[in-house]
Amino acid sequence: MERVPAVRRRRLGEELRRLRDLAGLTSGEAAQRAGWHQSKVSRIETGHSSVTTEDVGVLLDVYAVQDRRTRDLLTMLAGRAHRRGWWHEFRDFLPVEYRDFISLETGAGRILSLENSVVPGLLQTPEYAHALTAAVMPGLAAREVAALAEVRTARQTVLRQDPRPEFRAVLDESVLRRDVGGPEVMAGQLARLEEAARLPHVRLQILPFTAGGHMGVTNSFVIFVFPQMPELDVVVVDHLTGSLHVDRTEDVAAYTAAFTGLRARALPCEESAALIARVRAEVTR
Structure with a gap:
């Protein structure tokens, strides 16, 4: 690592x-x-x-x-600021690790995401991204919070690029129920998840509380897959003060197997979408 x-x-x-x-x-x-x-x-x-x-x-x-x-x-x-390198506009305050994360995200053919706490950046609404950034980084000035939230939502262009990557996400049920920004923000965010779940290149599944403890409960992670060059596949694991990049072939294979196992324990896509709709209805009561 x-x-x-x-x-x-x-x-x-x-x-x-x-x-x-x-x-x-x-x-x-x-x-x-x-x-x-x-x-x-x-x-x-x-x-x-x-x-x-x-x-x-x-x-x-x-x-x-x-x-x-x-x-x-x-x-x-090699770090080229190519035609999709929009994030270089924010290089004055984005850490190099985050810029490289976005670079990998932009080039991947498949993105596998496990999230235990918050909505994945690629699926966040601007309001949710702003509220989350302000909560996680309370010491930042308002303009810095706004800029980071803008980066978070700008990343979502990757889901509309040609060719579009396949995006598979497994979210713990706590992601749906954690109040970020208040009921109005959460209602909009949950509606955004429902919309995303209907996209042909997105597979969204929820790990319900009834699934109990599972191998991914301690850490969120993302696997970037490059189908034409499997040797470039890499896992990014979140931790308290940043993230770790795991690229050994056997480690990537282990995380991929773990993700496959978590998908098997999660609700099917249709049932996951129904759970998201139920939680949104609860929020808007």
Whole structure:
């Protein structure tokens, strides 16, 4: 488990090394064609050296990589402010870990989210996002709260991009019943969940209180899945002071199996939507 920058450098280096092998080149030959010293290629491949987006482009050209999705994903890992990098407008106050989280979220083909306390950011209403941010970070100035809430809702464009990612979320029932912002805000938020549950690329399930204790009760987590490059899959686990990024293949597999098990214990999508509607009716009485 490492912070994002190290994870990202190592993953990028591993993938570039794999592509070099597929191209049938040694690191020395690759360096010669790129006009570099061999040690630069080695440092990039081991994750010991930062790499620019221009460097990635050079290596992909050397390895004759034409697939646009592959090029976009690897450039994303190098930190490119590409056409979907709207979050760089907020870079003055967004921690690098959060910017990298959004970057991974934007590039993933499938997003698996377990939430025990609050509505996932991709499904929050602006009012809910503002109330939650103000409650979680009481020391922030009003303009900072507003900006962070704006980021939270701006992230939701990922669900409308082309191609759209598959989004699967399992929410503990407490997410529906925790009062964030008051009855009016919660009513609007629950209505938003009902709408989201009807989207063809969204699968929303609720873990009812009757499910009892379960393996995900102590931590929320998100799994970013890259179907075309499974070796880039990563898990982000929330904790008290931030988040941990888990990228070892066996660990990602364990979290994925846990998520599958939680989905099996959760209510089916139709029953989950019905529970959300019932809770909303209770809130609006």
